[in-house]
Amino acid sequence: MKVAVFSTNQYDQDFLTQYNTGHEVKFLKVSLSEETAAVAFGYEAVCVFVNDKLNKAVLDLLAVAGLKLIVLRCAGFNNVDLPYAEELNIPVLRVPAYSPEAVAEHAMALILTLNRKTHKAYNRVREGNFSLEKLMGVNLFQRTVAVIGTGNIGQAFCRILKGFGCTVKAYDPYPSSDMQDLGVIYGTLEDTLRDADIISLHCPLNSSTQYLINENQLKQLKRGAMLINTSRGGLIHTHAVIKALKSGIIGSLGLDVYEQESEFFFHDFSEDVIQDDQLTQLISFPNVLITGHQGFLTAEALSEIAKVTFGNIDAWYSGSELVNRVRP
Ligand code: NAD
Numbered sequence: 001m002k003v004a005v006f007s008t009n010q011y012d013q014d015f016l017t018q019y020n021t022g023h024e025v026k027f028l029k030v031s032l033s034e035e036t037a038a039v040a041f042g043y044e045a046v047c048v049f050v051n052d053k054l055n056k057a058v059l060d061l062l063a064v065a066g067l068k069l070i071v072l073r074c075a076g077f078n079n080v081d082l083p084y085a086e087e088l089n090i091p092v093l094r095v096p097a098y099s100p101e102a103v104a105e106h107a108m109a110l111i112l113t114l115n116r117k118t119h120k121a122y123n124r125v126r127e128g129n130f131s132l133e134k135l136m137g138v139n140l141f142q143r144t145v146a147v148i149g150t151g152n153i154g155q156a157f158c159r160i161l162k163g164f165g166c167t168v169k170a171y172d173p174y175p176s177s178d179m180q181d182l183g184v185i186y187g188t189l190e191d192t193l194r195d196a197d198i199i200s201l202h203c204p205l206n207s208s209t210q211y212l213i214n215e216n217q218l219k220q221l222k223r224g225a226m227l228i229n230t231s232r233g234g235l236i237h238t239h240a241v242i243k244a245l246k247s248g249i250i251g252s253l254g255l256d257v258y259e260q261e262s263e264f265f266f267h268d269f270s271e272d273v274i275q276d277d278q279l280t281q282l283i284s285f286p287n288v289l290i291t292g293h294q295g296f297l298t299a300e301a302l303s304e305i306a307k308v309t310f311g312n313i314d315a316w317y318s319g320s321e322l323v324n325r326v327r328p
Contacts, residue, residue, distance in 0.1 A: 001069075001317055004043040006032040006052050009266065011302060012073070016047075019306035021314055031262070037061035045069040045313060050293065051262035054080040063088045071312050072326075073305050074296070075152075078205040078232060082328040093312040093324045097152040099301035103256075104156035106295035107200050107230045110254030114226060114289050115140065138197075141165040146196035148212070149203030149231070150176050150184065157202060158184050169196065172203070193217060198226045205232035215240040224251035230295045233259035238278050245285055252287040256295045265292040 001023045005016065008027045016025065026043070030036045032052035040046050040062055046069075048054065054062075054070065059081060062070075070085060072094040085092050113119050115137040124131065145161050147154050147170040154172070158179055161168045168184045171192040180186065189212075193199060199221070203209050213227065213236040227250050229236055238259055244250040258265070260276055274280050282288050296305070312324050 001045050001313055002026070002043045003045040003047050003071075003313065004028060004040040005047040006030065006036070007049040007266065011297075012049075015302040015306040016309070019303070019310050021310045023310070023313060032058060034058055034061065037065070040067065041065040043067065045071060045316075047071045047073060047309060047313075048079075049073050050076060050079060051265065052079060053262070054085070056081050056084050059084050059088055059090070063090065069093070069313070069316050071309050073309055076204055076232060077326050078234070080326075082326060086328055091316065091322055092326050093316070093322055094326050095305050095308040095312075096324055098296070098304035098308060099298060100152035100156040102298040102301040103153045103202075103230050103295035104160055105298075106256060106291070107153075107157055107202075107228050107254075108160050110228050110230070110256065110289055110291070111140070111198060111200075111226065114252040114254050114287070119289065142167065143197040144169060144195055145198045145200065146170070146192045147184070148172075148189070148192070148199065148201045150179050151202065153230075154202035155179055157200060158182060190217075190220060194220050195222055196225055197222065198228065200228040201231045201235050203231060203235070205234045210234050211237040213237065213241065215243070218244045218249055221249055223249055226250070226252045226254070228254040230254075230256040233257040233261055238282075242278065242281060245288065253282070253285075253289070255282070255288070255290045257293055258282075258290070261293060 003023050003025050005025055005027050008029060013027050028039060032046060032048050034057050037058050046062065046067060067090060070090055070092045075094060075096055077094055080092055082092060117135045121135055142165060144167045147158055147168060150158060150170045150172040155176060158168050162182055169192045170184050170186050171189045175186040218240055241250060245253060258279060283290060315322055
């Protein structure tokens with residue numbers, strides 16, 4: 001098949017080339033949008049990532065261009081107008097669980113860094129400053145952590161937390177019996193959030209989870225709680241979270257995702273003035289740590305993404321069952 005692969009970095013190209021099962025692949029650095037959709041003309045499939053936009057307008061352009069298949073190199077599919085793709089009879093296939101541990105471990109890295117301030121210590125020591133002032137953290141042992149969403153990543157994260165000796169509380173409309181056996185305590189969203197020292201979001205972004213963390217929810221939190229979001233930016237109301245950081249309701253914030261990330265993440269703006277005031281404000285806070293959507297970025301995850309992506313293309317090409325198809 002002829003496949004146009006959008007939003008590629010060198011690491012994508014390396015892993016996809018290694019696992020290509022014989023398809024004609026065109027690697028593109030640009031993301032897919034109304035402005036770039038024409039590039040896919042003549043291709044039977046597009047292969048896209050988290051910040052490629054597949055709204056109605058883009059899908060219309062792709063349909064006219066003869067597109068037959070959309071393959072996502074990710075688990076989340078909030079960037080695709082699924083009902084419309086279905087209407088156009090273009091199947092959408094994803095990589096449902098490439099390496100949940102990659103994202104779960106990154107969430108833990110954010111927690112450990114924010115708590116023990118190793119990023120600050122690293123910079124201090126490089127300048128010959130061995131002072132410990134303002135570097136104090138807390139023990140994670142016996143702290144209460146709220147895990148919102150216990151699917152693949154949330155479960156991997158619960159297992160890590162249990163290893164640290166944390167009390168793990170969780171909210172998920174579909175509780176996992178494996179997690180209950182592990183000692184995870186399920187409750188309502190409100191109860192789970194209320195007494196947590198740390199809150200970590202692992203649910204998908206959809207119309208019912210958008211701004212799950214909003215002004216009302218923030219008011220209920222334990223003062224000084226740490227909030228971690230490695231899932232999707234739209235799960236939190238950024239303006240309300242900035243207010244909560246200023247008032248001390250949120251003690252620290254770790255983000256691997258940001259609602260307006262598609263304009264910035266995966267690109268180098270080090271020589272530019274960033275025009276997003278909320279993002280620059282967050283970057284300036286001493287108790288905020290932002291990474292640019294790198295939770296998935298491990299060798300194991302990239303191998304699995306490449307393998308499953310070509311498996312998905314092969315399944316469609318050979319008329320086999322599309323086990324990784326996502327439906328509206
Ligand atoms: P998953 O589908 O395995 O699990 C999602 C879980 O969320 C399910 O158990 C589901 O029941 C639960 N859920 C649904 N609605 C909920 C709600 N309102 N409140 C609480 N829980 C709810 O997905 P996953 O593989 O664990 O991935 C979770 C999310 O992580 C993805 O949707 C994606 O947005 C994000 N993600 C981020 C990265 C990264 O690099 N940062 C990489 C992969 C995935």
